[in-house]
Amino acid sequence: MPTLARPSLITLAEIRDLLKAQVFCGEDLSVKVQEVGAADLMSDVLALSKPGMLLLTGLVTAQVIRTAVITDLSGVVFVRGKTPGDPIIALARESKVPVLGTQLTMFEAAGLLYGAIFGNR
């Protein structure tokens, strides 16, 4: 097994630029991220996530935001151009969870972020 390079921190603002993402809410994009998880199953996020993780997901429900709050995630990126409705954005804003959206697929978004964090950019 090759040893992974030391991960570097990347800000939400850099992630926005890298994924050409739209910011649905999130005033402070200087938050630094070191870990990213990709999941559509919130049960997996509840079981496996770590505090500060950024979540990539194709699931667009209020439960994604509530799961992010419960597990102390640094933010949520909706992939494949999925757009959250106003109630979801309002909940995210109220809960202070930054929410971005990208046209990229989960695979593309995860690959770009992996490269950025592990220095293969």
Add this chain to the structure above:
Amino acid sequence: MAPEEFESVYDVTGRDFTNAGRASTGIKDVLKRLGVNPAIVRRVAIAAYEAEMNVVMYATRGRMRLKVSPEAVTIEVVDSGPGIEDISLAMQEGYSTATPEMREMGFGAGMGLPNIKRNADEFHITSEVACGTRLFIRVKQAA
């Protein structure tokens, strides 16, 4: 460590997916305000949220009771609903009776009860078919 005793109650309505998670995020806010250690807060919040989702998905209604003492945080969830026929089966990871609607919400993978147990220092569950389920968890605060 929270210096004071605290207790609060949260009502949860079955099938109300709009508000699902509100009780648990409320519990999390309270614990943070009380100054409970963030790692403990996270464990309790995850267990509470899984339990709340179970009430929303399966039961008619439920009540969550949070108690905080300097020694531990406890949550008791009592619901009225179909109950669980075979608890040992329900405790197996991957076993689920979830509907497609529940799976579309990102739940119902048969991981809820095992995850609640994993986050708790004490875990008790009893259930009566066609009546309801009672779940109790305790997470220690003191070393």
